[in-house]
Amino acid sequence: MTLCSEKLSYKTSNIVPMNFHIFHPEDALRPYVKQYYYWEDNTRGVIQLPQSLFALGDQYMVFIQEGEATVKPANHPAYTLPAHAIIGHFTCACQLQVKGPVKMVIVQLNVYGCYKLLGLDTPAFTNYYRNLDVTCGDMWANISARIAKVRTPDGIIPILNNAYRDCLDAGSRSLRQVDEMVDYLVARKGNISLDELAHIFHLSRPTMERIFTSVTGIPPQLFTRMTRFKTALKSLQQLNFPQWQASMSRNVYYNQAMFVKDYLLFNGELPDYFEPVATTIAQMPSGNRQMVAVAS
Template sequence: MNFHIYHPADALRPFVKQYYYWEDNTRGTIQLPQNLFALGDQYLILMLEGKGEVKPAAHKSFSLTGNSILGHITCASHFQVEGPVKVAVIQLNAYGSYRLLGLHSECFTNYYRDLDIQDNLWSNTASSLKQITNMQEVEELLDKACLTAMESNSCNLKSVDDIADYMLIKLGNVSLEELSERYTISKPTLERLFNTIVGLPPLLYARMIKYRTAMRALQQLNLSEWQLPMEATPFYNHAMFIHDYLQFNHQTPSYFASATATIAQMPGFNLDQVAVAS
């Protein structure tokens, strides 16, 4: 199995976070980690070989067979691919899809958008990736495609990028009132703009930030510390954390389920990680 991580050109940041290239000759169904896609990010997926299937807990399953945008995932989801598989992935931040491709929330159906119906850029990029002889060409081809897309798109972020970045700085602990006052914009207008450009209600995005921050914080604790209050996380109490854990992970945290639960039962979560090579 080959798994590579690449970094985008400086001109593409912060819209593009990382590139991934995964090649696996395993035949049959490959189950992928539930934390494959980070909450609050979108992913441009070029399926060069094989096919993938996304099974959201709250929506109908759908297949990834060509070139598509996936996200924002707002509920627990299971992912699998049929190998052999070869795929290139572009990880975008919350507003990267809008800035690079001009895609707003109405363009998506259940977290999914087929890019082959938009233009030939990504199908041509996929064709070029299938012909590579040097793995360094992956980064060059994806940089070129993303820069071309961004230069041909003139969408105005209308301060939503600043709002989203501020929410990250505050670890999701913000209210609509605070955002409305800070950016001198009415709450209805703020919600409308955020929904259009990011594709999520601002308070749901804030919950995602709090949840992934909490998961990273809790993973740093020793087992004996897991029963301590939630001071190490952005959550005010356990009830709020469990509520979001059920939505985003579709099961009760193991350390609340029984006295025999171990830290190994807690699914891992890493903001930047998409897959684990072994």
């Protein structure tokens, strides 16, 4: 089995290097587990991270070995994460503030990964978190203790692979076709009505909405909206005016105002390359500004 890893290093305002390693889980864990992240930073004091750190609709398990992390979603009180936590889906902009020095491991799960692996009812903590020590006993505390003993960042890979494989082998919940619904929505780039989706999967719309929300923690209408937004944003980043207008049409954004409304909801601020909502987009940049910083 070949495992791929990446390492990101850059300077903080205090000129102290921060190392951020990205590792891929074994194939048997996909699509539930998307990435492993190892982050170690010797910076002392508060580190303000970009609001785009968390991908829309995904969930994150966090193992904090050192430091303190505070999350502030839009329109929600800030909260400090316990040492072992799972963060529910983010459906809006959020800020992550860390007090260093910091050392932590973060596991990115897909939209239904928490339900599949841990059997947790995710609608109860969308934009919030659950303390794994309270929810799952000492299992994840033991995993965290083993992680703390690794000598190199890639030492987390076999520990986490084994832990999540054990979760699957323990008899995880049935996804009730929701994984197929998610794949279909993504393949259609969010360009489908809920009535059509229900018809394709031979369900009434209320039943489809109830099942989808119970498994993913997100109503299908909101998930479709997020999928359409991420698709449009990725497409627009590769275009220059006036090409963006055709791209908007393909992604069912009838005008700029609709797109800007979603951008404000999901990112919390208007980017500098947009004119005010009442005007038009002058030009999309050729850089890599995205609302997803790690993995989509």
